[in-house]
Amino acid sequence: MFYKVLVAVLVVSVTLADPDVYEPVYKPEPLPYYFNYNVYDDYKGANYGQQEKSDGKAVYGSYTVDLPDGRKQRVDYTADHYKGYVAKVSYYGKAQHPKYYGPAITFKHQGYGH
Template sequence: MVLKPLSTCNTYHNQPLSTTYHLTSSPTTINHTLPQFTTILQVAAVVVVLVASLVKADPEVYEPVYKPEPLPYYFDYSVHDDYKKTDFGQHEKSDGKALYGTYWVDLPDGRKQRVDYTADHYKGYVAKVSYYGKAKHPKYYGPPVTFKHQGYGYH
């Protein structure tokens, strides 16, 4: 069976473009309107997209969701610079349930501050702060450092 167009009708201003087809082996006539056909294709495309999204969003197997267990770790860093006279750092480790650590810093007055800490979900953050050395203050302080306003900026 071969479809042969009998007539094509073009009209203006929102009128459908239609083509009448005739089957060569049968005397029936098929009247097909182009906008109706594109509307059917659009609806079919929307249905396919909706079905695909539902299949993807709804897995076949439901498994319980568990929070992942915290992993143990060890973290360490330190900076020691003789030229700038800086010395600070931190050591930290975790067994997955609690956190243990130490950090230290050289203070401007010559002392060293050290903080030993633990943290968990039961006691929270517990720190023990200690200082080593004796504070040294200069006998003479120079004049205060002041800066003149340059006339730009917000204030």
């Protein structure tokens, strides 16, 4: 019993003394990528999209959203391990609010099999 405890203590002490013993030898570098998408739904009034690219060290991108008041919001961003996430938000167009509102539009869940 004494020898089992001694061996366990030695294994733990060697592991703590040199934590790189169990580090993987190969760490893959982040790969560059690019993607984008756009969504336009005239019925519900949805219009938004995003594009993003990475060189393996930093991420650069932007996304746009049509706001309910008629303006378009654009967010340009960068992200890396030094500066973190940095965004610049801008708006285009002029906000428009109707004088009179109609009844609210509601959508009911149809469910499966109906």
